[in-house]
Amino acid sequence: MSKSIVSESQKQEYAKIATHFRPRPRLWRNIFWAFIVGGLICLIGQFILHFFLDKGMDVNTAGAATSAVLIFVATFLTGIGVYDEVSRFAGAGGIVPITGFANSMVAPAMEYRAEGLIFGVGHRLFTVAGPVLVWGIVTAWAIGILYYFFR
Amino acid sequence: MEFLWAFIIGGALCVIGQLMMDLTGYKFTGAHVLVTFVCAGAVISALGLYQPLVNLAGAGATVPLSGFGHLLAQGAINGVNQKGLLGAFSGGVSSAAVGITAAVVFGYLAALIFKPRG
Numbered sequence: 001m002s003k004s005i006v007s008e009s010q011k012q013e014y015a016k017i018a019t020h021f022r023p024r025p026r027l028w029r030n031i032f033w034a035f036i037v038g039g040l041i042c043l044i045g046q047f048i049l050h051f052f053l054d055k056g057m058d059v060n061t062a063g064a065a066t067s068a069v070l071i072f073v074a075t076f077l078t079g080i081g082v083y084d085e086v087s088r089f090a091g092a093g094g095i096v097p098i099t100g101f102a103n104s105m106v107a108p109a110m111e112y113r114a115e116g117l118i119f120g121v122g123h124r125l126f127t128v129a130g131p132v133l134v135w136g137i138v139t140a141w142a143i144g145i146l147y148y149f150f151r
Numbered sequence: 152m153e154f155l156w157a158f159i160i161g162g163a164l165c166v167i168g169q170l171m172m173d174l175t176g177y178k179f180t181g182a183h184v185l186v187t188f189v190c191a192g193a194v195i196s197a198l199g200l201y202q203p204l205v206n207l208a209g210a211g212a213t214v215p216l217s218g219f220g221h222l223l224a225q226g227a228i229n230g231v232n233q234k235g236l237l238g239a240f241s242g243g244v245s246s247a248a249v250g251i252t253a254a255v256v257f258g259y260l261a262a263l264i265f266k267p268r269g
Binding site for chain 2 (some may be wrong): 021030034035036037038040041042047060064066067068070072078080081092093095098099100104106111117119122127128129132133136137139140144145146151
């Protein structure tokens with residue numbers, strides 16, 4: 001029963017042909033759009049940062065406020081479906097900025113909403129954010145501990 | 152001038168992320184890129200090399216996720232300075248609290264309000 005109807009050599013032949021026709025990732029185009037879109041998101045962040053600095057906030061508070069605004073905008077744009085359209089050609093340009101972090105939370109949470117508010121939304125919000133927070137918090141903690149003993 | 156640097160440095164950091172994915176044939180996913188950026192940002196920050204980038208490029212260095220790592224690491228270091236060993240436990244997350252809470256709250260609300268398309 002388990003005997004396959006296609007032979008091993010046929011599989012290899014197919015793989016060879018499939019590889020030939022698979023669209024090659026267009027490296028330079030990807031780099032170009034990652035740079036432009038990523039740069040623009042940071043430039044927008046810079047404008048927001050200066051808006052808060054002009055309001056008289058100190059650098060840390062203004063930076064936190066900027067993050068909050070960018071995150072809010074990113075969750076909204078993800079909700080109406082715009083962010084993922086941009087990410088499709090911007091690649092890492094839409095992933096690396098904090099807006100991409102927000103997008104990585106909302107997109108799966110929306111997708112699995114039908115599974116309920118706890119296991120759907122509550123769980124899926126952390127599909128990507130979970131690993132990011134775990135690694136980030138552990139790294140920062142380790143840095144703090146090392147700093148405590150070797151400062 | 153800081154605005155130009157924000158664009159260039161922010162764009163360059165995203166290109167590094169793009170190369171991580173493209174040069175590994177996308178075995179390295181967006182999630183891998185984000186985790187790498189946070190950890191690398193924290194370590195570079197602890198070595199004292201991230202703050203100069205922030206001074207140069209402002210949001211170009213703080214908006215990419217490596218800036219989130221920088222925030223966590225500096226928070227942990229400041230925490231140790233203020234509270235000793237316990238500060239290593241409280242400093243990182245408390246300095247990143249606004250970002251984390253904003254992402255959870257806005258993310259949750261967006262997932263409730265909007266319907267996925269298609």
